[in-house]
Amino acid sequence: MIRTWWQRSPNAISVLLCALFLGSLPLWVRSPYLVSTAIFIGIASILTLGLCLLMGYAGQISLGHAAFYGLGAYTSAVLTVKYGVSPWLAMAIGVVITAGAAYLIGIPIFRLREHYLAMATLGLGVIAHLVFLELRDLTGGASGLPGVPRLAVGGFVFDSDVEYFYLVWGTVLLLIILSLNIVNSRVGRALRAIHASEAAADSIGVDSGRYKSQVLVLSAVYASLAGSLYVHYMRFVSPQPFDFEASVRLVVMAAVGGLASVWGAPLGAAAVTLLTVLLREVMPRLIPNASGEHTAIAYGLLLVVIMIFMPEGLTRGLLVRRRRYARR
Amino acid sequence: MLAVEGVTKAFEGVLALDEVSLEVAAHSITALVGPNGAGKTTLFNIVAGSYPPTRGTVRLEGRVLDGVPAHERVRLGIGRTFQNALLFDHMTVLENVMVGRHVHGRAGMVAAALRLPRMRAEEERLYLDGMKYLNLVGLGQRAQTLAGSLPFGQQRLVAIARALATEPRLLLMDEPAAGLNALEKLDLADLIRRIQEMGITVLLIEHDVPLVMRLAELIIVLDHGRKLAEGTPEQVRQDRKVLAAYLGEGAA
Numbered sequence: 001m002i003r004t005w006w007q008r009s010p011n012a013i014s015v016l017l018c019a020l021f022l023g024s025l026p027l028w029v030r031s032p033y034l035v036s037t038a039i040f041i042g043i044a045s046i047l048t049l050g051l052c053l054l055m056g057y058a059g060q061i062s063l064g065h066a067a068f069y070g071l072g073a074y075t076s077a078v079l080t081v082k083y084g085v086s087p088w089l090a091m092a093i094g095v096v097i098t099a100g101a102a103y104l105i106g107i108p109i110f111r112l113r114e115h116y117l118a119m120a121t122l123g124l125g126v127i128a129h130l131v132f133l134e135l136r137d138l139t140g141g142a143s144g145l146p147g148v149p150r151l152a153v154g155g156f157v158f159d160s161d162v163e164y165f166y167l168v169w170g171t172v173l174l175l176i177i178l179s180l181n182i183v184n185s186r187v188g189r190a191l192r193a194i195h196a197s198e199a200a201a202d203s204i205g206v207d208s209g210r211y212k213s214q215v216l217v218l219s220a221v222y223a224s225l226a227g228s229l230y231v232h233y234m235r236f237v238s239p240q241p242f243d244f245e246a247s248v249r250l251v252v253m254a255a256v257g258g259l260a261s262v263w264g265a266p267l268g269a270a271a272v273t274l275l276t277v278l279l280r281e282v283m284p285r286l287i288p289n290a291s292g293e294h295t296a297i298a299y300g301l302l303l304v305v306i307m308i309f310m311p312e313g314l315t316r317g318l319l320v321r322r323r324r325y326a327r328r
Numbered sequence: 329m330l331a332v333e334g335v336t337k338a339f340e341g342v343l344a345l346d347e348v349s350l351e352v353a354a355h356s357i358t359a360l361v362g363p364n365g366a367g368k369t370t371l372f373n374i375v376a377g378s379y380p381p382t383r384g385t386v387r388l389e390g391r392v393l394d395g396v397p398a399h400e401r402v403r404l405g406i407g408r409t410f411q412n413a414l415l416f417d418h419m420t421v422l423e424n425v426m427v428g429r430h431v432h433g434r435a436g437m438v439a440a441a442l443r444l445p446r447m448r449a450e451e452e453r454l455y456l457d458g459m460k461y462l463n464l465v466g467l468g469q470r471a472q473t474l475a476g477s478l479p480f481g482q483q484r485l486v487a488i489a490r491a492l493a494t495e496p497r498l499l500l501m502d503e504p505a506a507g508l509n510a511l512e513k514l515d516l517a518d519l520i521r522r523i524q525e526m527g528i529t530v531l532l533i534e535h536d537v538p539l540v541m542r543l544a545e546l547i548i549v550l551d552h553g554r555k556l557a558e559g560t561p562e563q564v565r566q567d568r569k570v571l572a573a574y575l576g577e578g579a580a
Contacts, residue, residue, distance in 0.1 A: 178441040185440035185447065186426075186433045186454065189419065193427045196416035203376065203410070204494050205402030205431035214437050260418070 011180050014263065015173065022169045026162045035161045037277060039233060042168035043226050044269035048253045049175055049262065050222030055251070056259030057183060058215045059195030060110070061118040064125025065223055065250050070132055070242030071098045072224025077148050077237040078138055087151050091228040095221050102220030106213040125247045132239040144238030151232045164233055171229065172266060175222060179262045182218075191215055192260075256306055258313020267314050275302060329354040329529045330375065330498055335384030337370050337553075344370040345381070346553040352498070352546075357520065357530045359544035361537075363573065366550040368533045369411065372500050375531075376408050377401045388498065403431050407496025411503045411533075413483040417476025421467060421486050424475045426458040428493030461489040465519060481512045488519065492528075499523060501532040505539050517543055541565070549573070 026035060047069055054060050075094035079085040085093070109120050132139050139145060151158045151167065158164050182188050193201040194208045201208055231237045249272065257268020279298050283290040310317025330352040337345040345367045352358045360368050374381045377398035386393045388404055396404070416424050433454055435447040462468045465485040470478065475486055484504060491499060504520070505513050513536065520543055524530055534540050540547060540561070547564045549556040557567045564570055 181443045182437065182440045185443075185451065186430065186435045187437050187440045189423055189427045190430055192419055192423075193416050196418065197414050199378065200410065200414040200416065201427075202378070202398040203402070203408050203414075204428045204490060205399045206427065207397075207399045218437065 011184075015177060015180075018176075019173055022173070023166075026165055032161060035165055037273065039161065039165050039168050041266070041270045041273045042165070042172050043230050043233075044250070044253060044273060045172045045266040046168075046175055046222050046226040046229070047250050048257065048265040048269045049172075049179055050219030051250055051254045052257070052259060052262060052265045053179060053182070053191070053222075054215050054219040055254060056261065056264075057188065057195060058191040058212060060212055060216065061114065062121045062216075062219070062247075063118050063244075063251065064121040064123070064128065064247050065219070066242040066244070066246035067125045067128030068098050068102060068220040068223035069227045069230075069246070069250075070128055070239070071101060071220075072227030073231045073237050073242065074132060074139055074145075074227070075224070076228040077145050077231045080149055081145055081147050082138070087149055087228075087232060091225070094224045094228050098220045098224035098227075099217050102217045103213060106216045110209060110212050110216075122244070122247075125244055129239055129243050132242060139237075139239070142239065144236055146236045148231045148235045148237060150235065158232075168229055168233075171225065175225075176262060176266070179265075183262055187211070187214075252303060256303065256314060258315035258317070261313060261315040264313050264315040271306075271314060272303075275299060329356075329389060330531065331387040332371070332375065333385045333387070335371070335374060335381045335386065337367070337374060337379075338382045343553050345374070347384070348550070348553070348555050349384075350548050350555060350558065352529060352531050354529055355524065355527060356545045357524055357532070357543050358546045358548065359540045360531060360533045360548050360550060361535070361540060362550035362556070365552075367553040368550055369502060370553075371550070372408065372502055372533065376406055376500060402494050402496075405495075405497035406500065407491040407494045407498070408500040409484075409487045409491050409502060409504060411506065413480070413487045415475040415483050415486055415490070417474070419475055420471065421473050421475050421478065422455075422458050422462060422471040424486055425461050425489045425493050426454050428461065428490035429454045429457050431494060432457070457493065461493045462486075464492065464522075465489045466515075481508050484508070484516075485519075488523075492523065492526075496528060498529045498531065501530065501534075503533050503535065505534055505536045513539055 025038065029035060029038070047065065051062065051065055054062055072094040075097050076087065076090045079090035079093060080087050105124065109117065109124070112120050133142055158167055190201065190206045190211050193204075193206055194211055198208045230241070253268040253272045254265065255268070256271050257264030257266070276299060279295045283295045283298060287294055306314070332348060332350045335345055335348045336343065348367070348371065360371065362368055373379055375386055377393065377396060377400070380394070388406065391404070393401060393404070416427065419427070433450050435450050439447040459468060459471065462471055465488055467482060467485055467489065470482065475483065478486065488501070488504070505516055508516060517539060520530060520532070544561060546558070547561055548558045549564060549567070549570050551573045556573055557564055557570050559567070
């Protein structure tokens with residue numbers, strides 16, 4: 001059977017379309033606020049991608065992923081601000097430190113499964129947040145660490161939001177391609193096998209412990225990159241974005257997008273971020289003296305509705321719907 | 329081929345296996361029979377390395393397996409199927425068998441992420457291997473079906489293909505005929521013989537007496553964690569202790 005290249009790799013088409021869409025986005029989205037929002041969505045997508053590989057494919061829960069995000073962010077911020085290290089080198093050091101931390105944490109933590117694993121990672125996230133808060137000499141404590149430099153390549157400085165948008169989303173696309181490759185490979189199949197049944201995976205020679213450790217390290221590396229990109233955009237770091245709530249929001253993004261789906265990661269990140277933004281805009285108009293609580297309640301309700309009607313997440317949910325309509 | 333020597337397994341004080349010794353000859357079909365709770369699956373789990381015995385040793389072709397983890401034993405040539413198939417439900421039938429080729433592939437995380445040419449060639453080979461083993465159990469047509477949506481009998485066959493894909497020299501099959509209809513049982517007997525002809529030693533747990541009598545060269549009877557009897561189908565059929573265990577004391 002002769003197949004054309006797009007039939008052989010439907011993902012290549014998706015990546016291409018996605019690149020075209022993103023590449024042209026700053027041309028027709030003029031609002032600086034929306035461009036900035038798109039940057040945050042991109043950073044969240046990188047985090048969610050890592051979480052999808054860990055949770056959706058390998059089936060290992062992490063309720064403390066903000067710890068790795070924060071470790072990358074603080075490594076970049078502290079090294080560039082306090083020690084004058086070049087931002088790219090600091091980013092690379094952040095990746096190495098975070099990967100090392102994830103590897104070491106993986107050794108004891110993967111003795112646990114399911115709910116117990118969730119509890120342990122939750123504790124890990126809380127501890128990391130406290131460390132960022134209390135290591136004042138290094139991190140600046142609750143008031144944070146200002147003066148993080150911009151990223152630059154040679155003489156070119158990423159100093160406008162549009163330029164940063166391209167940097168962040170270029171990284172997202174690259175990581176999507178890498179993740180798709182992993183998912184559709186011997187390693188990806190081994191991860192899904194571990195998710196389904198460790199006993200069965202063992203019975204065909206898959207070393208579950210080794211793969212769980214590897215995928216945790218990989219997702220931590222993604223999180224570290226996201227953290228570095230975040231601080232160089234904000235040019236400031238404080239503990240607040242790396243708290244427990246942040247870890248939960250990441251899990252929500254991954255679940256809304258569809259856990260076992262690489263494309264679900266950016267979709268979930270975009271849906272949850274835009275929902276938050278939209279509610280912040282709309283709620284005061286619906287209820288004149290709406291407070292943050294009202295917004296939080298509406299946000300929660302909408303998420304419940306999404307999960308009831310599309311329990312497998314937006315990607316699968318939309319595909320199933322399209323097929324249903326096509327059959328009529 | 330396989331030697332189990334004085335294996336005892338206690339679960340929180342309850343003896344599941346009590347000083348069991350047995351040998352399985354190379355290229356033979358050996359059946360492990362006995363009432364429920366006799367310790368048959370426990371013995372499989374110990375041979376496959378799911379957990380260690382409390383006492384005793386397992387040898388594969390003379391090599392002591394103590395302390396070798398389950399996934400390493402696959403590389404040494406031990407394959408197994410489970411009582412409830414235990415397929416990877418959300419993967420296609422073909423993918424299930426392709427993971428079975430895991431130990432015969434090498435691509436790691438980095439090679440996979442970068443889709444190196446070496447890895448692509450390997451992927452092509454794993455695909456062809458997967459199809460070969462699927463065709464062996466007659467399910468080539470179902471390659472792209474989700475494994476979880478297959479009828480139970482076919483899930484069993486996929487599990488066998490997955491285990492064969494590891495290229496075992498010893499295959500442990502836990503009740504392969506349970507839940508199959510008469511016709512499927514005939515096909516299964518045929519398949520097990522073909523597996524033997526491939527040079528694979530088969531050790532199976534089975535309750536279906538006619539099937540065991542037809543296939544097995546050696547039958548080992550376990551009861552309450554002990555070896556009750558051992559012999560050819562003829563010998564076991566006439567063994568008083570076996571009749572007593574199966575039919576009650578009075579029958580013997």
